[in-house]
Amino acid sequence: MSRQARRFERNSNTRVRKVIGESGHQPKQKFVEDRGERAKVVMPTPKNHNQKLLITALNTDIMVLVNGSGGSGKSFCVLAHAAKQLLEKKVEKIVLYRPYQPLANRTVGFLKGSANEKMMPFFAQQVAYLEQFLGKTAVQMAIENGTIELGLLEAARGRSFENAIVVIDESQLLTPAEAQALSTRIGENCRVVFVGDSNQRDDRKRDSGLSYLERIVSDYMIEDVGIIKFTANDIVRSGITKAFVKAFDQEGYL
Numbered sequence: 001m002s003r004q005a006r007r008f009e010r011n012s013n014t015r016v017r018k019v020i021g022e023s024g025h026q027p028k029q030k031f032v033e034d035r036g037e038r039a040k041v042v043m044p045t046p047k048n049h050n051q052k053l054l055i056t057a058l059n060t061d062i063m064v065l066v067n068g069s070g071g072s073g074k075s076f077c078v079l080a081h082a083a084k085q086l087l088e089k090k091v092e093k094i095v096l097y098r099p100y101q102p103l104a105n106r107t108v109g110f111l112k113g114s115a116n117e118k119m120m121p122f123f124a125q126q127v128a129y130l131e132q133f134l135g136k137t138a139v140q141m142a143i144e145n146g147t148i149e150l151g152l153l154e155a156a157r158g159r160s161f162e163n164a165i166v167v168i169d170e171s172q173l174l175t176p177a178e179a180q181a182l183s184t185r186i187g188e189n190c191r192v193v194f195v196g197d198s199n200q201r202d203d204r205k206r207d208s209g210l211s212y213l214e215r216i217v218s219d220y221m222i223e224d225v226g227i228i229k230f231t232a233n234d235i236v237r238s239g240i241t242k243a244f245v246k247a248f249d250q251e252g253y254l
Contacts, residue, residue: 040084040087040088041080041083041084041087041133041134043055043077043080043081043084044073044076044077044080046077047073047236048072048073048233048234048236050068050072050228050229050230050231050234051072051073051077051234053226053228054066054074054077054078054226054228055077055081056226057226057228058077058078058081058191058193058226059081060226061191061224061225061226062186062190062191062192062224062225063183063186063191063192063193063194063224063225063226064078064191064192064193064194064225064226064227064228065171065194065210065213065214065217065225065226065227065228066078066193066194066195066196066228066230067171067172067196067197067198067210067211067214067227067228067229067230068197068228068229068230068231068234069197069199069230069231069232069234069235069245070197070200070235070237070241070245071235071236071237071238071241071242071245072230072231072234072235072236072237073234073236074195074228074230075125075126075129075167075169075195076129078167078193078195079126079129079130079133079167080129080133081165082094082130082165082167082193083130083133083134084133085165085191086134086142086147086148086165087134090189091163091164091165091189091190091191092147092163092164093146093147093148093149093163093164094130094142094147094148094149094164094165094167095149095151095161095164095165095166095167096123096126096148096149096150096151096167096169097151097152097153097155097156097166097167097168097169097182098122098123098152098153098168098169098170098173099152099153099170099171099173099174099178100152100153100154116143116144116150119150119151119152120150122150122152123150123169126167126169127139127143127150130148153168153174153178156181156182156185157181159185160185160186160187161185161186161187161190161192162187162188162189162190163187163188163189163190164189164190164191165190165191165192165193166190166191166192166193167193167195168182168192168193168194168195169195169196170195170196171194171195171196171208171209171210172196172197172198172199172200172201172208172209172210172211173196173201173202173208173209174194174196174208174209174210175209176206176207176209176212177209178209179194179209179210179212179213182194182209183213194209194210194213196208196210198210198211199248199249199253200253204253214227232245232246232249
């Protein structure tokens, strides 16, 4: 075998390497990454003051409540942090939850595919962000082996979280009771991030779970909780998005 052929074979055999360490007594591969894809996550440069506050809170607080307009970079910053924590072995897994909303009036059971494939329509944007930071192949393998977990809110009932960063998207759709249950499930080395937009809740006659938690934290002065509120001025998606959100803020949301 020529020197060039041996080099090619050696490189091919080492394309995938372990980047997350062992858990417990038995060595266990938790996460793999293509050598040709990113070996580290560089946190995005904050584009506004609230993004800067959010990144600081993600590094210092056990729970973070993120409320505000779509297009302000909330989820992007949160998932960049989650990917960085996973890659640096500071947590063992990323858990993504969201309240259940039927897609085209079809329940999850009617969707085709495996359990993970059924979840993908609900988490397409979050998975796309993680793929930006970790690489597509790495994310797919992490979902398959459970290092990245996708689930609807019902799956969190009665469960405690440890050695994980838990991101609950669309938190404005939570009921106060659901928010209570989730906020009391935080175990060792766990950070929980609630992300949502209170203006997008379905039932405007009562508090959303996200708004409820904000009030509880404020009224009872609970420590180790960061509250970050984005406004229309924080939108970074596009000029027309910012214009519509500002108009709806004035007009009122339906």
